[in-house]
Amino acid sequence: MTQQKAICHHEFGRPLEVLRLEDVKQAEPQVGEVRVRLLAATINPSDYGMIAGSYGRLRELPAVAGREGVGVVEAIGRGVTRVGVGARVRFPEAGAWQETACMPAANLLLVPADVPIEQAAFSFINPPTAYCLLQKMVDLAPGSWVVQNAGNSTVGLAVIQMAKTMGFKTISQVRRGELIAPLKALGADHVVIEGSGWAKQLKELTGGEPIQLALNSIGGESASDQIKALGEGGTQVTFGGMVGDLVRFPTRFLIFNDVRLVGFWWDQWCQKAGSQGLNQVMSAVYGMMRDGTLKLPVEATYSFAEYEAAIKHDQQPRLGKVLLKP
Ligand SMILES: NC(=O)c1ccc[n+]([C@@H]2O[C@H](COP(=O)([O-])OP(=O)(O)OC[C@H]3O[C@@H](n4cnc5c(N)ncnc54)[C@H](OP(=O)(O)O)[C@@H]3O)[C@@H](O)[C@H]2O)c1
Structure with missing residues (x-):
């Protein structure tokens, strides 16, 4: 019986309290x-939600942690x-923080x-989410303005680069001034500091043009x-709630400005869109990763063995993302 390493949890809780490196x-x-043998896995905010037991979809305990990684088929x-040994695939979703896992070839x-392996490792959740936020939620004409918070998150960086390619203009909210230059270098039109009253300078930022799409993964004041x-x-x-705070705002914006508030969850979008929808989005993402217009x-x-340091x-x-490799 061959043993392998896996980062597991037997109860829901804080990652550093409940995770253990085990032989399974x-x-x-x-x-x-x-x-499939893991080549590289990602750490995402939703991993913490799954480990804590607060995410929209949970695994049965005991569970292997981690949702996203790229691997190579090593045995059939x-x-x-459908595939042979050596094919590169998404690591089975039933726990990406382990050395190998089996799954039906039909679902690969x-x-x-x-x-590149490092780009492929985080290609399955954040870039397709960014793509859908820009392409599937509203019809944006070329030149439209998009505002987003967590501009330096992986979704945020993908939104900046994709929007540039698609001809949209972006305002990215961030918490630290040192992020302005690197985000602009990636193609951000404007980078503003959270809580700085940036919305008062909107006319100067957009030249008086309206903002048609706002992307919120934080909540609260932001x-x-x-x-x-x-x-x-x-x-x-x-599409995210990095801060649990309630979103409070005057309802006049709904009534007089006809503003719409909607949600997005990639997992649910995939189920509704089926394999054809998923393939269309993934081939657009891989096209941009290949030609270098998307580089995260x-x-x-x-x-x-260093998983605790990785989480810290x-x-x-x-x-940028923190990766785990076996
Ligand atoms: N609905 C979906 O289908 C879906 C899919 C993918 C991602 N998401 C969500 O999208 C968000 C970004 O994911 P990611 O993987 O791209 O993130 P990431 O690369 O891990 O980056 C985390 C981001 O969150 C910000 N942040 C963390 N705590 C914060 C706080 N208390 N207040 C304000 N900002 C805070 C960080 O800003 P600092 O650098 O300033 O700390 C950083 O910009 C998450 O909320 C995630 O759950 C949702």
Whole structure:
């Protein structure tokens, strides 16, 4: 029986309190299945939600943590013809922070071999979310203005780069002045500091043009500032809640400005759009990763044995993803 390392939790709670690096049994691929070996996994805010038991979809305990990673097919079960050994794929969703996992070959998401491994590792959640936020929520004409908070998050960096390619203009809210220059270098039109009263300078920022789309992954004051800044008929899409604070704003914006407030969840979007919708979005993302119009930074890489240091690093101010490699 082959053993392998996995970062597991037996109860819901804070990651540094409940996670353990354990030896678990390596599975053999059954009929129609493949075994995938992890190349690199990501740490995402939603991993913390799943570990804490507060996310929209939870695993049965005990569970292997981690939702996102890229791997390579290393063994195939009987009857598998769709892929061969060596194919690069999304690591099985049933816990990406482990060395290998098995899954039905029919459900594999294939990754083009010419996409760099570090980019592929975080290609499955944040870039497609950014793409859908810009392309699937409202019809934006070229030149439209988009405002977003957490401009330095991975979704935020993808929004900046994709918006540039798609011909939209962006205002990105951030918490630290040192982020202004790097975000502008990636193509941000304006970068503003949270809580600085930036919305009062809206006319100067957009030249009087309305903001049609606001992207909110924070909540609280940051989200209400966006609602007040939206132009008539504008839409705010909430897709994250990094701060649990309530969003308070005068209801006049709904009545007199016809502002719309909606939500987005990638997992649910995938279920509704089916494999055709998913493939369209992923091929657009991989197209941009291949031609370099989308390049997301890696902040640091840690081994499984260093997972506590990786999580501590992830929870510090940063610009880029923290990766885990077995
Ligand atoms: N609905 C969906 O389908 C979906 C899909 C993907 C992502 N998301 C959400 O999108 C957001 C970004 O995800 P990500 O993986 O791109 O993030 P990330 O790269 O891990 O970056 C985290 C971001 O959150 C900011 N942040 C953290 N705590 C904050 C606080 N208390 N107040 C204000 N800002 C705070 C950080 O700013 P600092 O650098 O200033 O700390 C940073 O910009 C998360 O909320 C995530 O859950 C949702």
